[in-house]
Amino acid sequence: MTMTPSTRPRRSALYVPAHHARAMEKARSARCDVVILDLEDSVGPEEKLQARTAAAEAIHDGGFASREVVIRTNALSTPWGMEDLAVAAQVMPNAVLVPKISAASDLAAARAAMHGSVPMWIMMETCAAILRLNEIATAGAKAGVEAWVIGSSDLAKEMRCAQGVARPGLQTALSLSVMAARAVGLGILDGVFFDAANPDGFAIQCAQGASLGFDGKTLIHPNQIEIANRAFAPEPAAIAWARAIIAAYDKPENAGKGLVEINGRFVERLHYDEARNLVQVAEAIEAAGR
Structure with missing residues (x-):
C-alpha cells in the first residue's frame, strides 16, 4: 500500500x-x-x-x-x-x-x-x-x-x-x-x-x-x-498551479467531484494530493530560509 x-x-x-x-x-x-x-x-x-x-x-x-x-x-x-x-x-x-x-x-x-x-x-x-x-x-x-x-x-x-x-x-x-x-x-x-x-x-x-x-x-x-x-525546489509556476488546484477542490460545489475544470484545464482528484504535497514542501523551504 x-x-x-x-x-x-x-x-x-x-x-x-x-x-x-x-x-x-x-x-x-x-x-x-x-x-x-x-x-x-x-x-x-x-x-x-x-x-x-x-x-x-x-x-x-x-x-x-x-x-x-x-x-x-x-x-x-x-x-x-x-x-x-x-x-x-x-x-x-x-x-x-x-x-x-x-x-x-x-x-x-x-x-x-x-x-x-x-x-x-x-x-x-x-x-x-x-x-x-x-x-x-x-x-x-x-x-x-x-x-x-x-x-x-x-x-x-x-x-x-x-x-x-x-x-x-x-x-x-x-x-x-x-x-x-x-x-x-x-x-x-x-x-x-x-x-x-x-x-x-x-x-x-x-x-x-x-x-x-x-x-x-x-x-x-x-x-x-x-x-x-x-x-x-518547486518552481513558482508549479506552486501557483498547485494552489489553484487546492482552491478549486476546496470549493463546496466541487466536494466529491473526481474531475474539475480550472481555466480550461481539467484536473483529476489525484492531482489534489500531489498539489498539497508540493505546496507543503515549498512552505517548508520558505520557513527554513534556505
Missing part, C-alpha cells in the same frame, strides 16, 4: 567526514537541507573509531537548526558496521543511513543491530539491490526505512558502465529505483557528482535527477548546495 510521502525538503544532502571538526562546524551553518555525518567512504580505517565518537558528540551537541542530521555507518560486513549501528541508534539522529543493502535480510540484520526505532535510510548501490527493488522496498516500509540514497558510483563500478554527466548506463536503474521507492511512499536521493570543479556538469545532472523524480541530491562539497537547492 502506498504511504504518504514526506513533505520535508531534501534538495541537498551534504556528506561530512565525521572526524573532520572544521567541516562539521561549517555544516552547521550550510544552506543544505540534510547533513550526513559520514563514517564510511570519507573516513580511513585508522580513523573509524574517532569518526564514530565525533558523530555521536555532534548529535549530542546539536546546533544544526532545522537540517536533518543523518549518520552514515559502515557496511554490515565490515569490522565497524554493527557497532556503528548500535552507537548511531543510541544517540538518535534524524536517521541512520546504512550502506550496501542488497536484500531484505540485510534490512533485518541492520534493524536488529540498531536496537531501537530510529528511522533508517539505506544505500542502493549494488546490482543485486537493483534486481530486488520491490523486495527491498516492501520489506523496508515495514522495517522503518524512510528514504533511499542511490550510490551511483559504486553501482557504476559494479556494472562497469561509464559515469559521465548524462549517465546513460544508469538510467534504467535510476528510473526503476524512483518507481520502487514511490510505490511505498519512500523518499529518494540521487547519487553524488564527484567533479566539484564542474558546476555546469553538476547542474545538468541535478536537472536530470529532478526530471526523473528524485527529491534531491547527495553532495560531496558545499559549493554544490545552491545548485542542488535550485534544481530540486
